[in-house]
Amino acid sequence: MTVTIKKQTIAKSSISKKQQLIIQAALKVFSLYGLTGASMEQIAQEADMSKSNLFYYFDSKDELYTAVLSHVLTEWLAPLNDIQLEQEPAQALSHYIDVKYQLSKKMPEASKLYALEIIQGAPHLTKILKGPLKALVKEKTAIIDAWIAAGKMKPISALHLIFHIWAVTQHYSDFAAQIEAVSGKSLSNKVFAQDAKATTLQLLVESLVIKEETVA
Template sequence: MDAKVDTAGDGEDRRETRIQAINREIILEAALEVFSVNGFRGSTVDQIAARAAMSKPNLLYYFRRKQDIYRAVLERTLADWLAPLEAMDASGDPVEELRRYITEKLRMSAEKPAASRLFANEILAGAPVVRPFLETRLKALVTEKAAIIRDWVSEGRLAPVDPYHLIFAIWATTQHYADFDVQIRAILGSQVDRPGFRDQTAQAVLSIVLGGVRPRG
């Protein structure tokens, strides 16, 4: 798994760049799993290297410190999780735009639960790494999308609803299935692993949320 630097020519340089990208991705995936289970303080570079099937010196070639790995994992996680909200289109049908957003959030919670738990742990710790991001980029994005929802409400295309609290409710509901998976399994048992459970979950959540925001007759 260790990358070998080869500067024999331009073609080799480009190959090394690809190898670096692959190895960085391997490291970040491994770090996500380690951090989401053990938290930042409980995780070590040795654990991440072992998870990545990579030597510690080779890992440190890409990231100098554990803090650098943690920050990179969080930055990638935030970029992934914000993409569906960024895609909310003011010119689209409001209910369908919210349906798409909720469905995508549920899919990501099911397919990337470790990412959701990592972010939740960072927030519970007081957001020592991402607080500047929360107060700038995230705040600006949510304000932008809240304005879109407010316009839909004023046009009568959605029921009267506070746009910020609607977004918060979607976050809380969709990420619950990742962050509180143990609790859900304790209550629902084996049905969580049955075929169709994800579709059933999406149908229930969409019915509850969209039922509350559809325009009143």
């Protein structure tokens, strides 16, 4: 599934690049202040452009916010799309968990913004969550169920397994302040990140896979 960013009517490569610059600046501001607290002035300043130039590309703050969320979802859901039936479960799930940890390290602002939107009831994402995301999760849970039926995994709720992977991997960005306060470390610490990933693999992959496979 691909969640597309709403395109503006003028289709030029330079404008597309400018939109991406604006989206990245808006992501930083929205993740700090939310939709209500953020202003177009702050976003324009972060993007190093005038407010009038910002409105040339996006008609309103709501439109820009939706574009940012769409961008976040595109990045966030792409790894789940990679899970395919022909793969071995250990390989597929290990890769998915690895990429999710990479995203939590590289895109903490995106994770926090997405979490903030969900906490508020997902007013800008309801259609996507109930439509494309629900369909994608249904497709991937069917694959996990097929692995279980084939004797490759122990019986487990495929849906809750995916929820657990989301919860664990995104915890390291959404609750980074708590983790750093308790451990004094974050995913930027290589050993700490490796331990976090290894623990997740042991709990959510190695304990479930029946056929002996190499877990990356």
